[in-house]
Structure formats: structure tokens, C-alpha cells
Amino acid sequence: MLGALVKSIFGSSNERYVKSLDKIVQQINAFEPALTAMSDEALAAQTVKFREALADGKTLDDVLPEAFATVREASRRVLGMRHFDVQMIGGIVLHRGEIAEMRTGEGKTLVATLATYLNALEGKGVHVVTVNDYLARRDADWMGQIHNFLGLTVGVIVPNLNEYQRREAYNADITYSTNNELGFDYLRDNMKQERSQMVQRPFNFAIVDEVDSILIDEARTPLIISGPTDDKSDLYIAVDAVVKRLAPADYETDEKTKSVVLTEDGVEKAERILEAEGLLVGSNLYDVENTQVVHHLDQALKAVVMFKRDTDYIVKDDKVVIIDEFTGRMMDGRRWSNGLHQAVEAKEGVKIEPENQTMASITFQNYFRMYPKLSGMTGTAATEAAEFYDIYKMNVVTIPTNVGVQRIDEEDEFYKNTTDKFQAIARLIREKNEIGQPVLVGTVSIEKSELLSDYLKKEGVQHSVLNARFHEMEAHIVAQAGRTGAVTIATNMAGRGTDIQLGGNIEFRIEGELAEMPEGPERDAAVERIKAEVAEEKRRVLEAGGLCVIGTERHESRRIDNQLRGRSGRQGDPGLSKFYLCLEDDLLRIFGPDTLFARMMNSNLEDGEAIGSKWLSKAIETAQKKVEARNYEMRKQVVEYDDVMNDQRKVIYEQRADIMDAETVDDVVVDMRHDTVNAMVGDACPPGSYPERWDVAGLKARALDVLGIEVPIEQWVEEDGIEPDLVEERIRELADAHMNEKMARDDPAIWRQVEKSVLLDRLDHFWKEHLATLDALRQVVFLRAYAQKTPINEYKTEAFGLFERMLETIREDVTRILSVSELRMPEPVDLPELPDFLTGHIDPLTGFDDSSDGDGSASQTVLFGSLAGSPPHPGAPGENPYADLAISRNAPCPCGSGNKYKHCHGALA
Known part of the structure; x- marks a missing residue:
């Protein structure tokens, strides 16, 4: 108060x-x-x-x-x-x-x-x-x-x-x-x-x-960058066929989390089918030997039961393309992880791409x-x-608006079922269309867009359908959604970022209608005509009430609904917005108070009858808040887990940057070698133990395997008062001498490059494996909650231990490769003969010839014969024998030197 x-x-x-x-x-x-x-x-x-x-x-x-x-x-x-x-x-x-x-x-x-x-x-x-x-x-x-x-x-x-x-x-x-x-x-x-x-x-x-x-x-x-793993297409197809033989009574679904779990009867039925198909080892699905089959079965169940075509994804050009649930846009290149995308591909009968292994990942938050x-x-x-x-x-x-908002936001209307709701929406659209008022309709899926389109065709209303299938045209269609009598059906917020201007968008009309017309008085006159037509159309649309926005159902997030409403009433224009709901809407069905709505609406409403109530609208808003809170917790959890990985990611990326920036990394390599020696001796000779208890044979074998040296450990053990510290020091000296001898045989510059390459290669290799391990850990760590432990704390502890072990493994592997491997220069090989003709060489970095050359040869085609042989005509020393040929400066020099023309004979021109 x-x-x-x-x-x-x-x-x-x-x-x-x-x-x-x-x-x-x-x-x-x-x-x-x-x-x-x-x-x-x-x-x-x-x-x-x-x-x-x-x-x-x-x-x-x-x-x-x-x-x-x-x-x-x-x-x-x-x-x-x-x-x-x-x-x-x-x-x-x-x-x-x-x-x-x-x-x-x-x-x-x-x-x-x-x-x-x-x-x-x-x-x-x-x-x-x-x-x-x-x-x-x-x-x-x-x-x-x-x-x-x-x-x-x-x-x-x-x-x-x-x-x-x-x-x-x-x-x-x-x-x-x-x-x-x-x-x-x-x-x-x-x-x-x-x-x-x-x-x-x-x-x-x-x-x-x-x-x-x-x-x-x-x-x-x-965001995840992945690399392909082994192809398991046959297994996906086989398990998909098994799942499609199961009945709805064989599994339980949870639409809130999009999860599917087999019932006891379902497990028995699945085991019988899998056994008959030869996919099961033994007769128990949950034996450890069947772990992979269980994983594929879970993903196939989710793909077949929970993921709907034209809602969660579309099939385009023989590929499964994910649909963004918030924008309705295609997400080309994005794939579900953990084998789910392959399961959906098997379900749809398209080509199954191999599963991917995570090579690098980061959340947008971090x-x-x-x-x-x-x-x-x-x-x-x-x-x-x-x-x-x-x-x-x-x-x-x-930020306050420049001009006050005049849009009218009407109460929601509730119907018993989808048919009644869509019939009412189609009638309203026809009424608005008859008076010339433009209408923008927001739907939650492609399926709903096309369903509404069918109703409008029955009403005889001309309209545009804008969804993920027509992503390329969305800006143009939305830009003209404010024209007289325009009816546009858009999946959620497709076309977001493009203004809907009453009367139409002048720039888009000019671009579309006058693209072929050359500059001149005729084009100027046409531009003025379009401007006058848009101004007249805007006047008529304003008289009709401005843009009418219709929502076919409430979204999980109030924000998405507000975005749809906000498309109407820009810059003080008049407008109207209204949402239509029914008991079959996902939000009401999954999150709403079922019994309350069912009792009130099924018993009191006739077919086709609508009800509007502030109380019902409030109940919907409460359901939306619940979903928003749940989604926030999900995103927060993603961040909490990625924060653990992010700290490790920073360490690895900083180390990579230091390695790339350094002229030489020999000090890093020496430190790794010494740390590896210390770890080896620590394992074989525990502090405070007597030499008789040391693992002499194991230490000797590891020194040969990792350091490439024979260690006379037996002689050292016979010395009185020998300590692990002294053993470490002697092995370090032997290992350093071995490496110095190896490096002295070769060019130091080559060794510096080899050390950097090996360091980066091993760092990347084990980081990739570490990411896969963390992915697996994250999927199972929630089970620790049954032991009254906090999963995120358990994840942090385990991840830290895994990271420490990864760093130890990198040190040992780098040491092994550099100590044991021999550096050999590649044998000279005869290059294959070049073809008689070679088309223009385009620099792979730039995609075109370097414009800074200034010779006007960019993008020209190079065409000459006998490239590997002698020049076309002899030239005096200091002259360019190829000066008469139109050779791009970035093309290989015809003399066969392997250099670019501009760095060889072209430099003389």
C-alpha cells in the first residue's frame, strides 16, 4: 500500500x-x-x-x-x-x-x-x-x-x-x-x-x-563443434523398427520433459523383439553388455513418440532440419546430440549421418x-x-515510446476444442478482411499454420503462410503484412526484426517492382507513384483500425505473446490484439489445472460457444509463470554445469595461446618431462617406504616406455641410504641427456616446430576426450541424488579430478612422443605429372586474387600448356619468359619452382 x-x-x-x-x-x-x-x-x-x-x-x-x-x-x-x-x-x-x-x-x-x-x-x-x-x-x-x-x-x-x-x-x-x-x-x-x-x-x-x-x-x-564417429546406421534402423512395433500401453510419456519410459510389460515385450532380431546379448535388456542397445532404444522411443514432424523438425532435401521452438525458423547445421538426431533420421527413413563426438563447446551464457x-x-x-x-x-x-500506444488488447476467448477455435478465428479474419483491415496471425507450429490455412481457404480468404518452409521470404512477406486486406499467418515470431508498416513498406515495394528498371526520369516517376499508393493505403488501413494481431494459442512464455502483440500499434498507430485458446492447447493440456478447466468448460459450454473471463486469463498467466520458472531453472542448470567446464576451458585455451605465441616451448617440454619423472618415481617408490618395497621392475619398464632410456635402478637400490628424491634426480639427468643428444642430431628450428606441434596436438586430443567424459558424467551424476548428495557438487569434484588426470596424461604422452620417436625428414618423392591445361588458380584464403597486386589480373583464367616442362619460349637472363601470358600473380609459376608467380618470374615483370 x-x-x-x-x-x-x-x-x-x-x-x-x-x-x-x-x-x-x-x-x-x-x-x-x-x-x-x-x-x-x-x-x-x-x-x-x-x-x-x-x-x-x-x-x-x-x-x-x-x-x-x-x-x-x-x-x-x-x-x-x-x-x-x-x-x-x-x-x-x-x-x-x-x-x-x-x-x-x-x-x-x-x-x-x-x-x-x-x-x-x-x-x-x-x-x-x-x-x-x-x-x-x-x-x-x-x-x-x-x-x-x-x-x-x-x-x-x-x-x-x-x-x-x-x-x-x-x-x-x-x-x-x-x-x-x-x-x-x-x-x-x-x-x-x-x-x-x-x-x-x-x-x-x-x-x-x-x-x-x-x-x-x-x-x-x-554451441558444439563435433567430429564424426563410427557409423551405426544399421543399428538405428533396426532399433527404430523395434520401437514402431510397441503399443502406447508399453510406455509412459512426460510431455513436460519430453521423456519416454518403458513400462514393465513394455520392457518384456522389447526384450522379446530385440532377442528375436539378434540385437540382445542374453535375455536381460539391462545387462551391462546391452548398454549400447538400451541407449539406442531410449533415443528411438523419444524420436518416435515425442518428436513430431512439422513441429519439432521438418524433412528437407532428404535431411532432418530442427525447427526452433521459439522462432519457428529452420536451424540448418544444428543437430540433436547423443544419437537423438540419428534416431529421428531413422524414423523418417532419410540418410543417417554418423554420430558426432564433441571437439569443442560453449554455452551462449559463458x-x-x-x-x-x-x-x-x-x-x-x-x-x-x-x-x-x-x-x-x-x-x-x-524506454518510453515516442508516441503513446493506441492498440486495444482484447480479452482472451476460450473454446472447448481446436475445431471450434479455428472456425472462430477464420470467421474473424474474414470479417476483418472484408473491411480491408490487415491481419497477422501467430501460430506455434508449422502444423497449426497449415491447419489454419485450410480453414481460411474454406472461407475464401486470400492469405500468405510464413513458416520455416519459407524462411528465405519471411522479411519480404512480413514487411508487407500491413497492406490493405493482407492476411499473414506466421509461425511464432518469424520475420522478427522487420517492421510491419501500415500501407506497406516502400523500400521493399521499390526493390520488388522496380528492380529491372534503370535509373532515370521513368524510374523516379514510378517511385513517386509507389509512395503515393502506400500513403493512400495507409490512410485506408488506419480508417479500418490498423493492424489486427491474432494469437492462435498462448505460448509457454509471456514474452513471446507480448512480442506478437507488439507487432501492432507501432509509433502510435491504432491496432487490435486478441488470443484464442482451447482445452486442447499444449499449455492448458500440460500445465493448466486440468480438472478445473475440464469441469467448467466441458459441462457448461455448447459446441462452438466461447467464454471470456479475466479469471481464466489470470489462470493462464499463472501457468505461464510456472513454465517460465521451470525453463529458467533448466537454463541455470546448464550454466552451472558449463561453469565447471568453462574454468577448465579457459585454462586449456590460455595454454594453447601461450604455446602459439611462444618462439620456443622447450622450457614447457622440459617441465613436463621432469613432472612425468616425478610421477613415475612417486608411483613406484612411495615416500617413506624401504627400497625393498619399491616396484623396481615397473619403474624400469615405464622409463623405457615413456623416456626411451635404460635405467640402472637395481644398482641404485643397492646403495646405502638411497632416497626417492635422488632416484628422481638421476632419472631426470638421464632423460635430459638423452633428449639433448637427440636434438643435437637435427636442426634446432625443426625441433622447436615439432615440439609446438606435438604439444598442441596432444592438448587438443585429450581435451576432446575429456569433453566426451564430462558429457557422460553429466548424464549420470543426477543419480547421486538418491544417495542424498548434491549432483552439481559431485560433478564439480569428479570433473576436477578428471581434469587433473588429463593434465598428467598430456604431460606423459608429450614426453613419450618426443623421447621415443625419431625425427626423420620425408623422402623426396616424384611429383605426378600435371595435366596439359590448368584453369585459374584462386587463392584459397581470399577466394580471389590479391587486389593489392594492382596488376588487374584478378579473377582472370590462366590457360597455358606444358607447365612442368621448359618455358614456352626462351628468355635472356633477368627477363620474364612468361610476360606475354595472362598469368595471375597468385597462380603457380610455370617454371615449376612451386612458388607463386608473383614471388618468382612475375617479380621481374
Whole structure:
């Protein structure tokens, strides 16, 4: 009561914080007259001025007002868009490492330019993270115009770039990319053999667009780089056939956790079938010999019973492609782990790819926490504010809208079943369509999208279906969803990040309708015609009530529902939103109070009849909160377990970096050898024991196996007062002498390279095995709870012990390889004859000829004969006999030297 009174007088803490930023906004506005009067050259020169000020000791906060004003003026000149004052507040929030919650249509993309420009002035690099490749490209091209005008460089990271292109993009002042590309590049960088091969710079500052989608929705599963293991396709197919012979009575399901467990009768039935098929050793499914079969059976059960086609995945081009449950988008390249993806492939009868072994992994939480400063923006973050602070230490700041919201949010309508609900939705859509009001319908799966599409066809309503099947077109379809009479069915938040403008999007219409028309008066006239048509359409849509948003059911997360609602009513436009629910919806069926809903609705409602109630809406919200809390706990658990691995990951990656940076690693190798000797002697000669109790034979055998030396341990044991310390010292001396003798026979530079290569190879090999061990440990450690032990504490203890043993194994293996192996130079071999003709050589790093050569030969085709033989015509000494040929400077030199042309005969040209 008292809190409500204080809030009504002084405002909420969020309102007070936003109000405190008004003073900075006033400072920004004070610079506007002077900047408006500047020429383009003078405005662009502001960047140099700011950098000089920072070099002289000023901070980013000192130059913020003038820098923000500079960006606003540049945006007005380049894009014709001037930042609102509330957008300035959003920019300040981003710069301070907080989350700016801004409603859809408030211009978050433009807001990001303020903080990116300011932080890029330091020259350390700024990353802008988006949810998909289209938005990364779009924002880099669109907002990059402002940064380029002001003298900053902009790069973009998308799939299928080579390493040279990635390095160039990361070295830009501002880099746009998706979260997946950033994470995978980090993992790949830490698998490289040389520092020069790495593409990323040290972390500095990142702004995450749609921060809730990336840092919460996608944070349930870690990024994993995997390598294939043995092919077990036949076993997957055989077990899949067994599972398909089981009846629903043979297993119990839990839809909340997507788990399936065989009943006692189901186990007996499965054992009989597996035994008949020759897949079982003995007659007991749970004998240790059948562990692999049990694993495959569990995964096949889950794939057949719990994973639905067109909901959890689609089959495209003979491949199973995962569907993101939150965005409805295809997740190309992502695969379920632990054999589940192979089980689904067997279920669908497509080609089964081999199981993968984890080579490197990281969660989004631990990846983004490596940035010294991290901020984000989204339309919906307040419901997850506690998680953002708990995991990332970021506060959520709600930014007021530039114009008041006029959208009407109607009460939910409840129906008995899906048929009644979809019929009611189709009727409403037809009514809105008849008056020209555009409609956006949000569904939770592809299956529901297509079901609703069938109902609309019966009603005779023209519509577009936007789901994961049509991912390539989603931005274009969503951009035009505000046109007169448009009906768009979208899977959840497909097309997120693209504004729905009433009357249509002018830029997309020009791009679509005038793509082939050349520049000139005719095109200018066509552009003006499109602008006039859009303005007229917008007027009609506004009269019809603006965009109508319909939700076909409530999502597990209130945030997703709010995102759908937020597509309507941008920038003060009118709008309408309404959700339709029924007893068969997943949320009500799995998480709702079943008996309460069933009693009330089944007994009191006629077929086709609807009920609306604030009480029911409140009950739904309670169910959503329960699910949100459960999902948060799941994500928190992922982080807790990955935190253990993250500490170890940092140690390994730092060691790799030190090895790559070092000129020589002989001191590391010597320390490893000495530690290995100490461990060997410690095992064979326990401290405080008598020499008669020492394992002399074992120590001698291990010294020969690991160090490659004969140790006269029997003679030493006969000495009076011999101690393990003295044995260690003597073996170390023998091992060092053996290695010095080996190294003296070869070039020291070659040995230095061999030592680095062996160190990195063994480090990577055993780290990969360690990750597989930790994966297995994580899957079984929860059983310790039955012994009244905390699984996460048990996991930490076990993981630490495994890590210590891994480091010991690496030391011993590196020592063995370098001590026992002989360094041999490869025998010269006759190279195979080259073909008569060779097409153009393109540099594998760049994908094209080096433009810095400046010879105009880039991308030319090289065509010449007798490459391995003598030159086409003799030339005098000091001349280039190939000067008349159009040879690319990056092509192999025709003389057969093996060097590039520009480093051989081309250097004389």
C-alpha cells in the first residue's frame, strides 16, 4: 500500500532512472545547431577529433553528448532519419551495458548506431549481434552508411566466408554478425595451430539485438563443434523398427520433459523383439553388455513418440532440419546430440549421418560473459529481468515510446476444442478482411499454420503462410503484412526484426517492382507513384483500425505473446490484439489445472460457444509463470554445469595461446618431462617406504616406455641410504641427456616446430576426450541424488579430478612422443605429372586474387600448356619468359619452382 503511494508520487525506479537521463539528452540537443551548420567533410572529421580527445585522456562519457549529436546529424543526412529524444535515452542505456526494452517500431536498429559509434572510437572493435543472417547483412548495409560517412569501417560475418574475409570483418571498427557465427568462430579459433590463423580480436563490447531471443531462448543448448564417429546406421534402423512395433500401453510419456519410459510389460515385450532380431546379448535388456542397445532404444522411443514432424523438425532435401521452438525458423547445421538426431533420421527413413563426438563447446551464457561490456535491446525483457541480472549482471531499462500506444488488447476467448477455435478465428479474419483491415496471425507450429490455412481457404480468404518452409521470404512477406486486406499467418515470431508498416513498406515495394528498371526520369516517376499508393493505403488501413494481431494459442512464455502483440500499434498507430485458446492447447493440456478447466468448460459450454473471463486469463498467466520458472531453472542448470567446464576451458585455451605465441616451448617440454619423472618415481617408490618395497621392475619398464632410456635402478637400490628424491634426480639427468643428444642430431628450428606441434596436438586430443567424459558424467551424476548428495557438487569434484588426470596424461604422452620417436625428414618423392591445361588458380584464403597486386589480373583464367616442362619460349637472363601470358600473380609459376608467380618470374615483370 505504502509502496503504491510512493510510486504514484515519485514514479517507479525505472521512471526515475529514465528521467535522470534527460539532462544528458539536453546536452546532446545543445550541439545540434552547430553540427547542422557543418559541411559533410567537417562532420565526418568529428571522428578524428573524438579519437584525439580520447588519446589525450578523455573518457567515452566525456565525448558522449557531442558524439551522439554527430551520429544523429549524420543519420539525418545519410538516411533521412533523425533520432528521437527517447532513442537517445536508449543509446545511453546501451552504452552503459544495460538492456533497453523498447516497443516494436520504436527504431531499435537506429538506436544501436549511437552506442556502436561511440564505443568504436576506441578502435578495439564493437560487435552487433543479430538473430539471423538476413538481419546481419541488412543492418550492416543500412546502418553501415552512417558509420562509413563518419569514417568508420563496417564488417559483416555470415556463413560461408573464408578465413581471410572473416579476419577482415573482425578487424573492422564495427562488426555485424549472428550469435552462432561469433560463438563458432571463437571455438574454431581455439582449435587453430597458429596465432596468425585466428580471426577474432580480443573481446571488447557487444550489443545484442533481440537480446531475449539470443541470451534466453537459445541459451538452453550450448554451441558444439563435433567430429564424426563410427557409423551405426544399421543399428538405428533396426532399433527404430523395434520401437514402431510397441503399443502406447508399453510406455509412459512426460510431455513436460519430453521423456519416454518403458513400462514393465513394455520392457518384456522389447526384450522379446530385440532377442528375436539378434540385437540382445542374453535375455536381460539391462545387462551391462546391452548398454549400447538400451541407449539406442531410449533415443528411438523419444524420436518416435515425442518428436513430431512439422513441429519439432521438418524433412528437407532428404535431411532432418530442427525447427526452433521459439522462432519457428529452420536451424540448418544444428543437430540433436547423443544419437537423438540419428534416431529421428531413422524414423523418417532419410540418410543417417554418423554420430558426432564433441571437439569443442560453449554455452551462449559463458561466451557473452567474456565481453568486458555487454548490452542488449528488445521489445520484451521485463518478464525475464531477474534472469538477465542473475546470469549476465545486466539491468533492464524500459524506454518510453515516442508516441503513446493506441492498440486495444482484447480479452482472451476460450473454446472447448481446436475445431471450434479455428472456425472462430477464420470467421474473424474474414470479417476483418472484408473491411480491408490487415491481419497477422501467430501460430506455434508449422502444423497449426497449415491447419489454419485450410480453414481460411474454406472461407475464401486470400492469405500468405510464413513458416520455416519459407524462411528465405519471411522479411519480404512480413514487411508487407500491413497492406490493405493482407492476411499473414506466421509461425511464432518469424520475420522478427522487420517492421510491419501500415500501407506497406516502400523500400521493399521499390526493390520488388522496380528492380529491372534503370535509373532515370521513368524510374523516379514510378517511385513517386509507389509512395503515393502506400500513403493512400495507409490512410485506408488506419480508417479500418490498423493492424489486427491474432494469437492462435498462448505460448509457454509471456514474452513471446507480448512480442506478437507488439507487432501492432507501432509509433502510435491504432491496432487490435486478441488470443484464442482451447482445452486442447499444449499449455492448458500440460500445465493448466486440468480438472478445473475440464469441469467448467466441458459441462457448461455448447459446441462452438466461447467464454471470456479475466479469471481464466489470470489462470493462464499463472501457468505461464510456472513454465517460465521451470525453463529458467533448466537454463541455470546448464550454466552451472558449463561453469565447471568453462574454468577448465579457459585454462586449456590460455595454454594453447601461450604455446602459439611462444618462439620456443622447450622450457614447457622440459617441465613436463621432469613432472612425468616425478610421477613415475612417486608411483613406484612411495615416500617413506624401504627400497625393498619399491616396484623396481615397473619403474624400469615405464622409463623405457615413456623416456626411451635404460635405467640402472637395481644398482641404485643397492646403495646405502638411497632416497626417492635422488632416484628422481638421476632419472631426470638421464632423460635430459638423452633428449639433448637427440636434438643435437637435427636442426634446432625443426625441433622447436615439432615440439609446438606435438604439444598442441596432444592438448587438443585429450581435451576432446575429456569433453566426451564430462558429457557422460553429466548424464549420470543426477543419480547421486538418491544417495542424498548434491549432483552439481559431485560433478564439480569428479570433473576436477578428471581434469587433473588429463593434465598428467598430456604431460606423459608429450614426453613419450618426443623421447621415443625419431625425427626423420620425408623422402623426396616424384611429383605426378600435371595435366596439359590448368584453369585459374584462386587463392584459397581470399577466394580471389590479391587486389593489392594492382596488376588487374584478378579473377582472370590462366590457360597455358606444358607447365612442368621448359618455358614456352626462351628468355635472356633477368627477363620474364612468361610476360606475354595472362598469368595471375597468385597462380603457380610455370617454371615449376612451386612458388607463386608473383614471388618468382612475375617479380621481374
